[in-house]
Amino acid sequence: MELDELKGLINQKLMEGSPNMTENNFTDLLKGKASSVISKIKKSLWFEIACCALVVPLFIGIALFSSHSSLKIYFGLFGAIFIPFTLIFFYLLKKINEFDQSVLPIKENLYQLIKMLEDFTRRYFQFNMALLPICFLLALYLGYNEKEPIEILDNLINKFKVTKSIYIGFIIGYSIAMVVGLIYLTKWYIRKLYGKYIDQLKLLLAELKED
Numbered sequence: 144m145e146l147d148e149l150k151g152l153i154n155q156k157l158m159e160g161s162p163n164m165t166e167n168n169f170t171d172l173l174k175g176k177a178s179s180v181i182s183k184i185k186k187s188l189w190f191e192i193a194c195c196a197l198v199v200p201l202f203i204g205i206a207l208f209s210s211h212s213s214l215k216i217y218f219g220l221f222g223a224i225f226i227p228f229t230l231i232f233f234y235l236l237k238k239i240n241e242f243d244q245s246v247l248p249i250k251e252n253l254y255q256l257i258k259m260l261e262d263f264t265r266r267y268f269q270f271n272m273a274l275l276p277i278c279f280l281l282a283l284y285l286g287y288n289e290k291e292p293i294e295i296l297d298n299l300i301n302k303f304k305v306t307k308s309i310y311i312g313f314i315i316g317y318s319i320a321m322v323v324g325l326i327y328l329t330k331w332y333i334r335k336l337y338g339k340y341i342d343q344l345k346l347l348l349a350e351l352k353e354d
Contacts, residue, residue, distance in 0.1 A: 177253060180343045181242055184260070187336035188236045195229040198222070213285035221278075235263060253348045257341060264337050271329045279318050 202222030206215045242256055 177249070177344060177347050178242070180340050180347070181239055181256075184337060184340050185236060185239060187340075188232050188239070190336070192229060192232045192236075195225050195232065199225045199229070217282060217285055220281075235259075250348065250351045253344060253351065257344050257348065260337060260341050260344075264333050264341070268329060268333055272326065275322055275325055279322070283318075 199222055202218040202225070206217075206219030206222060209215050209218070238259060239256070242252060
């Protein structure tokens with residue numbers, strides 16, 4: 144049941160003068176809707192945990208078995224970074240599971256939950272934005288200092304007769320395009336997994352304040 148449908152049902156009950164639509168009934172309906180929204184947030188967190196569970200062994204595997212030292216360092220480092228990320232997702236999941244068990248009033252409970260989720264999404268975005276330049280600069284540094292030749296890249300450079308200036312220009316242009324694209328992609332991703340559900344919880348909190 145969407146929020147608009149819930150409002151319609153409540154208004155219909157009030158117009159009919161239903162003796163069963165008390166203040167407690169109204170709060171219970173909104174709490175049920177909040178629980179539904181929170182269950183979607185939990186699914187988003189489990190999705191992220193599953194992604195981390197796949198990425199960590201993949202990255203560590205590349206670090207262990209790659210013949211290139213640059214790939215070993217790059218994927219080993221970021222594979223290790225994803226481990227505390229996974230723990231953060233589990234911690235947030237634990238805090239959200241406490242929603243239904245809390246003894247606080249529904250209004251106070253929702254307010255604290257919204258604040259926690261907003262802090263999480265803000266820091267999530269900030270961390271990703273800080274990580275982007277580090278990823279690119281590290282990749283460029285490791286690639287430039289790679290002692291083992293990368294056959295695929297060498298073949299492409301020889302085939303198209305790429306000069307050093309063209310190669311550097313391509314890397315700079317590619318890096319700028321990737322950074323801009325990833326900024327928008329990160330905003331969309333966080334919005335899809337968490338942002339729209341936070342907005343729904345805010346609407347529910349507003350309904351409770353009006354009650």
